[in-house]
Amino acid sequence: LFEWQAVHNGTGNTQYSGQVTLGSAPSYTLTDTGRGNHKTYNLNRGTSGTGTLFSGADDIWGDGTPQNLETAGADAHYGAALTWDYFKNVHGRSGIKGDGVGAYSRVHYGNAYVNAFWTDSCFCMTYGDGAGNAKPLTSIDVAAHEMSHGITSATARLVYSGESGGLNEATSDIFAAAVEFHANNPQDKGDYLVGEKIDIRGNGTPLRYMDKPSRDGSSKDAWYSGIGGIDVHYSSGPANHWFYLLSEGSGAKTVNGVNYDSPTSDGLPVTGIGRDKAALIWYKALTTKFTSTTNYAAARTGTVAVATELYGAGSAEVKAVEHAWAGVNVGS
Ligand code: ASN
Ligand code: ZN
Numbered sequence: 547l548f549e550w551q552a553v554h555n556g557t558g559n560t561q562y563s564g565q566v567t568l569g570s571a572p573s574y575t576l577t578d579t580g581r582g583n584h585k586t587y588n589l590n591r592g593t594s595g596t597g598t599l600f601s602g603a604d605d606i607w608g609d610g611t612p613q614n615l616e617t618a619g620a621d622a623h624y625g626a627a628l629t630w631d632y633f634k635n636v637h638g639r640s641g642i643k644g645d646g647v648g649a650y651s652r653v654h655y656g657n658a659y660v661n662a663f664w665t666d667s668c669f670c671m672t673y674g675d676g677a678g679n680a681k682p683l684t685s686i687d688v689a690a691h692e693m694s695h696g697i698t699s700a701t702a703r704l705v706y707s708g709e710s711g712g713l714n715e716a717t718s719d720i721f722a723a724a725v726e727f728h729a730n731n732p733q734d735k736g737d738y739l740v741g742e743k744i745d746i747r748g749n750g751t752p753l754r755y756m757d758k759p760s761r762d763g764s765s766k767d768a769w770y771s772g773i774g775g776i777d778v779h780y781s782s783g784p785a786n787h788w789f790y791l792l793s794e795g796s797g798a799k800t801v802n803g804v805n806y807d808s809p810t811s812d813g814l815p816v817t818g819i820g821r822d823k824a825a826l827i828w829y830k831a832l833t834t835k836f837t838s839t840t841n842y843a844a845a846r847t848g849t850v851a852v853a854t855e856l857y858g859a860g861s862a863e864v865k866a867v868e869h870a871w872a873g874v875n876v877g878s
Contacts, residue, residue: 553580556605558620561612562685562743564733566624568607576600576607576623581630582641584648586623588615589672593656612675618653618682622673625689626651632690632725633697636822637829642669642696649696653684660746662688664695671696679748686734688741690725691718702836708774709841712781717832719754719782720789724825735802738790756790757806759783768811768875769842784842784874789828791870793821810873819866827852827867846871846878 556570569578576586576599589597600607600619608617626649633639640646652672659674662683671692673684695718698704704714719740727736734743741753751762759765765783766773773781790808795818798807810816818824827849835848849867857863868878 556607558624559606559608559610559617560621560624561608561610561617561682562621562734563624563731564610566620566731568620568623569627570605570607574602574605576619578623578627578630578648581627582646582648584623584626584630585650586619586626587650587652588619589652589654589656590615591654591657596650596652597654612682615654618673618675618684619651621682621684622651622653622671622689625684625686626671626693628686628729628731629690629693629721629725632721632728636724636728636825639697642693643700649693651689653682662692664692664699666699669696676744676746680746681744683741683744685741685743686729686731687722687726687739688744691722691740694718694721694725697721698832701833702840703838704836704840705838706778709781710839711778712773712783713785713836713840713842713845715778715782716785716789717828719756719786720825720828723756723789724821727821737802737804738794738806739804754779754782754786756786757794757808759787767809768873770875774841784876785845788870788874788876789821789824791816791873792819792824792827792866794818796873811875812872814869814872816869816873817862817866819863823863827856827863830856842876846876 556568558566558568569580571577578584587596608614608620650670655672655674658677660677660680662673664671675682698714698717704710738756739752746753755761760767765780769784796808796810796816830852831848853864853867
C-alpha cells in the first residue's frame with residue numbers, strides 16, 4: 547500500500563549556517579524524507595543531468611569549508627528544508643506544487659560559476675561554486691530565492707520579462723527575506739538584503755537591497771513607464787521596496803543589527819504593518835490574484851483586494867498597502 551520511511555536526521559556542517567540538522571535517508575543519502583523526499587545532488591562541475599546523489603557512510607555532511615564537496619550540499623539541502631518549512635508552517639503549502647512532493651537541488655554546477663538558478667523543465671534548483679571573492683551561491687536567501695521561483699511557476703506563472711518579470715523576481719526576493727527571518731539561524735539572521743553572504747562583488751556588499759533598491763547602482767526604487775524594458779533583476783526594485791515599506795515603514799530603522807533607510811517616491815511617510823502580514827498579503831496575491839501577465843498596476847489592485855479580504859475595507863492594513871504602493875510610484 548505504501549512504503550514507510552521514518553523521518554531521519556543527519557548533521558550538516560554548512561558554510562553559512564553553522565551546524566544544522568539535515569533530513570537524510572538511511573545508509574545515507576541527502577534525501578529529506580520529512581519533506582517530500584527532496585534530494586540534493588553533486589554535479590561535480592558538470593552542467594547537465596543530476597550527477598550523483600550525495601551519499602556517505604556517516605550521515606555527517608560537509609565540514610563548513612568549500613574545499614569539502616559535501617559542504618555546498620549541506621547548505622543547499624538546508625536552504626531547501628527551511629524554504630519548505632516556511633511555506634508549510636506559515637502558508638499551509640506542502641511543497642512547491644502544494645502536493646507534498648519534494649524537488650531537488652544540484653550543487654557544484656560548472657567551473658567557477660557565479661550564479662544559481664531555478665529550472666522549470668527539471669523542477670530543480672542549481673548552484674555554482676562562485677569564483678574569486680564570490681563564494682558558493684548556497685546561502686539561505688539564495689536557496690529560498692531559487693525555490694520560490696518554483697512556487698511562482700506553480701501558481702501565478704508570472705512571465706519572466708517585462709513588468710511581470712520584475713514581479714517574478716521580486717517574489718523570489720520577498721520570500722528569500724521571509725524565509726531567512728523565519729529561520730532565525732544565529733549565523734545568518736533575517737535581513738532585507740539579498741546574497742549578503744556571497745560577497746559577489748568582492749567588496750562585502752550584498753547583491754540587492756530592499757529598503758532602497760538603487761543602493762546596488764542598477765535597481766529602481768520606484769515604478770516609471772518603461773521599467774518593463776530593463777533587466778528583471780532591476781525592475782523588481784519597486785516591488786521589493788514596496789515589501790520593505792509595508793513591513794517596516796519608511797525612514798531609518800535597524801533590524802537584527804542591519805541599518806536601513808527607506809525613502810518614498812512621493813515623500814510621504816508609510817507606517818509598516820510587520821513583515822508577517824506583508825508576506826501573507828504577497829503570498830495570497832500571488833496564489834489567488836496574480837496571473838502570468840500581472841503588471842505593477844495589477845499587483846497593486848491584487849494586493850489591495852487581498853488586504854481587504856483579510857483585514858477589512860478601510861483597515862490600517864489596506865491603507866498601508868496603498869501608501870506603500872504610492873511610495874514606489876504605483877498609484878490607483
Ligand atoms: N540567479 C538568477 C535568478 O534566479 C538566475 C537568473 O537570472 N534567472 O534570478
Ligand atoms: Zn531570480
